[in-house]
Every structure is written in structure tokens, then in C-alpha cells.
Amino acid sequence: MEIPAIVGAGLIVIGAGMGIGRIGGSAMEAIARQPEASGKIQTAMIIAAALIEGIGFAALFAV
Amino acid sequence: MQIKRFGFFAFLFALSLTASAGDGHDSHDSHDDHGEKSIKEQINEVKEHHLKDSHSFHLWGDHAKGNSVEFPLPIILWDGQLHFFMSSEFHHQENGVVESKGSHFRLYHSKVYSTDAEGHINYDEEHHVTNEKPIDFSITKTVFSTILVGLLMLWMFGSVAKRYKNDLVPRGLSKFLEPLVILVRDDIARPNIGEKDYKRFMPYLLTVFFFIWIANMIGQTPLGINITGNIAVTFGLALITFFITQFSGKKDYWAHIFWMPGVPYVMRIVLMPIEVLGLFVKPFSLMIRLYANILAGHTVIISIIGLIFVFGAWGAKGAFFGLTFFLSIIELLVAFLQAYIFTMLSALYFGSAVEEHDEHH
Numbered sequence: 001m002e003i004p005a006i007v008g009a010g011l012i013v014i015g016a017g018m019g020i021g022r023i024g025g026s027a028m029e030a031i032a033r034q035p036e037a038s039g040k041i042q043t044a045m046i047i048a049a050a051l052i053e054g055i056g057f058a059a060l061f062a063v
Numbered sequence: 064m065q066i067k068r069f070g071f072f073a074f075l076f077a078l079s080l081t082a083s084a085g086d087g088h089d090s091h092d093s094h095d096d097h098g099e100k101s102i103k104e105q106i107n108e109v110k111e112h113h114l115k116d117s118h119s120f121h122l123w124g125d126h127a128k129g130n131s132v133e134f135p136l137p138i139i140l141w142d143g144q145l146h147f148f149m150s151s152e153f154h155h156q157e158n159g160v161v162e163s164k165g166s167h168f169r170l171y172h173s174k175v176y177s178t179d180a181e182g183h184i185n186y187d188e189e190h191h192v193t194n195e196k197p198i199d200f201s202i203t204k205t206v207f208s209t210i211l212v213g214l215l216m217l218w219m220f221g222s223v224a225k226r227y228k229n230d231l232v233p234r235g236l237s238k239f240l241e242p243l244v245i246l247v248r249d250d251i252a253r254p255n256i257g258e259k260d261y262k263r264f265m266p267y268l269l270t271v272f273f274f275i276w277i278a279n280m281i282g283q284t285p286l287g288i289n290i291t292g293n294i295a296v297t298f299g300l301a302l303i304t305f306f307i308t309q310f311s312g313k314k315d316y317w318a319h320i321f322w323m324p325g326v327p328y329v330m331r332i333v334l335m336p337i338e339v340l341g342l343f344v345k346p347f348s349l350m351i352r353l354y355a356n357i358l359a360g361h362t363v364i365i366s367i368i369g370l371i372f373v374f375g376a377w378g379a380k381g382a383f384f385g386l387t388f389f390l391s392i393i394e395l396l397v398a399f400l401q402a403y404i405f406t407m408l409s410a411l412y413f414g415s416a417v418e419e420h421d422e423h424h
Binding site: 039043046047050051053054055057058060061 | 411
């Protein structure tokens with residue numbers, strides 16, 4: 001049986017969402033522990049999230 | 064000063080070239096289908112027309128009903144000789160065929176094809192058009208808007224720069240722009256490139272930051288402009304980042320790509336192709352990220368606006384109106400965030416190119 005491509009798109013979105021969610025959650029915890037470092041944490045968070053997002057979009061286009 | 068101006072125009076020119084080279088997917092042309100269409104088909108048509116480039120600047124109204132408000136844009140074609148005419152000519156002629164210097168052209172599915180005098184479009188078995196396409200340098204909607212953004216930026220920063228010559232206290236527009244320029248300098252360029260080299264890259268980083276941001280913001284207006292949601296534009300931007308990275312790469316940068324110091328010899332051979340691949344993956348992901356984010360944002364907003372018309376009940380209309388409003392605010396955030404990320408990652412790549420390693424790890 002052939003799996004439709006749209007299922008793959010869904011899997012990609014789940015994976016990327018989990019990844020970005022974990023980054024966001026960890027960043028929240030880190031900011032709560034060290035509010036004075038929030039600027040640096042935010043920057044690192046955005047970069048990491050952007051990299052995952054890029055992979056996610058690339059995979060979506062492949063689908 | 065003059066050289067900087069020239070560099071800016073060269074930047075714009077490069078972008079315009081790549082923008083006109085790309086073209087969206089085929090969709091229904093308004094000439095082809097007459098009669099009543101269902102509301103869903105109409106929404107789909109509006110969406111597809113918005114997401115791709117076009118040869119005229121359509122503001123509102125329906126083309127088929129004859130009440131559309133749009134202004135024509137110049138069409139520049141090359142098929143051995145140069146052809147130049149306005150896109151309105153396509154609608155003036157009876158069969159939509161424009162004759163220029165002995166050649167005939169027809170606009171079909173938003174693309175210009177060479178045809179015979181009657182405007183025949185020939186197909187192969189898979190219903191692909193077999194007519195020849197001239198090389199299209201037209202000032203399309205995207206190119207036009209790109210130039211518009213460029214002129215806007217030139218005016219904004221020109222007037223702000225002039226003011227700083229007399230008085231260092233920011234007033235008016237400079238009060239608004241100074242924090243953003245400082246954000247790019249202190250949050251993006253300095254930490255990622257390093258104190259020694261960051262000044263060299265500031266002109267590009269500032270230009271690309273404000274260009275993407277203003278282009279994204281203009282895309283949120285009802286003008287229906289979609290600059291950064293065009294993959295050719297983001298390709299141009301990523302290409303410039305790629306070239307700047309490679310040309311500013313120092314010895315250590317290339318050593319880390321081709322002959323990674325500090326790892327066993329077998330690993331160096333394994334790492335080399337991966338690193339070389341990484342060179343191209345980085346700008347590729349820059350291109351895809353910006354394009355897909357803006358495209359997805361526009362698609363979602365148009366679809367939700369369409370839902371206002373699909374549902375008859377006033378409660379549902381109100382709910383989707385609120386949702387559109389909410390999503391538009393999110394899009395404003397995304398517009399800024401994407402400009403920030405593009406600039407930030409560009410700065411990271413420049414930083415890795417100019418970095419000098421003292422230790423050998």
C-alpha cells in the first residue's frame with residue numbers, strides 16, 4: 001500500500017513542532033533561572049528554532 | 064558616498080533581475096473561463112493570482128466583469144532583438160496578440176509566449192505549451208515593488224543621514240530608525256562577527272535587514288504585493304550572502320572546510336564532502352526559510368479572509384474577521400522576525416568566514 005505524501009507532510013510538521021517546542025520550553029526554563037541572561041538565551045533560541053524551521057520547510061517542499 | 068550609492072543600485076538591479084527571471088505556477092487566466100464560478104473557485108483564483116507575479120499591477124475589481132482597476136507595467140522582451148511595450152497592449156488587441164518589430168507575443172497564464180499573427184497556442188500530449196518563450200526582462204509587479212521599496216529606503220535613510228550631519232540628536236524619522244540600526248549593530252553584527260571585522264559587513268546587513276522588513280510589511284498592506292514570497296527574490300538575497308561569505312573567507316575558514324584541523328586523517332576525508340555540501344545548504348536554507356514563511360503567511364491570511372465570504376451567518380463572519388485581525392498581527396511579528404533571522408544567520412556565516420583560530424582543537 002502506498003502512503004500518501006500528505007502523511008509525510010504531517011509527520012514533518014509534528015517533528016518540527018516538537019523540536020521547536022522543546023527549544024522554546026528549555027529557553028523558558030533557562031530565562032526563569034537566569035532572567036539577566038534572557039537576551040542571549042532568546043537569540044540562541046531564535047537561531048536554533050530558525051534552523052529547525054528551515055529543515056522543516058525544505059522537507060515540506062520535497063513532499 | 065557615490066560608490067556606496069552605486070553599490071545599493073547594483074544590489075537592487077541584481078534583485079530585479081532574479082525577480083523577473085522567476086515565475087509562479089500556472090493557473091486559470093481570467094480570459095479562459097467565463098460564467099459563474101463558485102465562491103470557493105473564486106477564492107482559489109484570488110489566492111493563486113496573489114501568490115504569483117504578474118505583468119500588471121492589479122488593485123481591485125474583476126477583469127472578466129470589466130470593472131478592474133489596474134495599471135500597466137512595461138514589458139521588455141528579448142528574442143534576438145529588443146521589444147518594449149506596455150502590458151495594457153495585450154488587452155487592447157482583439158485576440159490579445161501584440162505585434163512588435165515583426166514578432167507576435169501573447170500573454171497566456173501570466174507568461175509571455177511567441178505566437179503567430181492569430182495568437183495560436185500549441186500543446187504537446189501532456190498539455191504543455193510548446194510555443195517559444197522570449198527572454199522576459201519585464202518590470203513585473205514584483206520588480207516594480209522591489210524598486211519601490213528601494214526608493215523608499217533611499218529616501219528614508221538619505222534624509223536621516225543628512226540630518227545626522229548637523230545634529231546628532233535623533234528627531235522624527237531618525238528617532239524611529241536609530242534603535243533598529245543599533246539593534247542590527249549591537250545584537251546581530253558585533254556578537255556574531257566580532258569587534259574587529261563587523262564594520263565591513265554593516266552596510267550589507269543593514270540593507271538586507273531593512274529591505275526584507277519593509278518588503279514584508281508592504282506585503283501586509285492591501286496592495287497585494289508579494290516580494291519576499293517570491294522564491295527568485297529570496298534566491299537573489301541568499302546568493303549575495305553566499306558570495307560575500309565565500310569572498311571574505313580567510314585561511315582558517317577554508318582549512319576548516321577542506322582539511323579540518325585537530326581530527327584524525329580518516330575523519331578529515333569524511334568531513335570534507337559534508338562541509339562542502341554545508342556551504343550550499345546554508346544559503347539554500349536561508350532562501351527557503353524566508354520564502355516559505357512569507358508564502359505560508361499570505362496563503363493563510365487570504366484563505367481566512369475567503370472564509371468570511373464562504374460562511375453566511377454573521378456570527379461566523381465576525382469570528383473569521385477577528386481571526387484575520389489576529390493573524391495579521393502575528394504576520395507583523397513574523398515580518399520582523401524573518402528579517403531579523405535572515406540578517407542574524409548572514410552575520411553568523413560572515414563571522415565564521417572571518418574568524419581566526421588561535422588554538423588547534
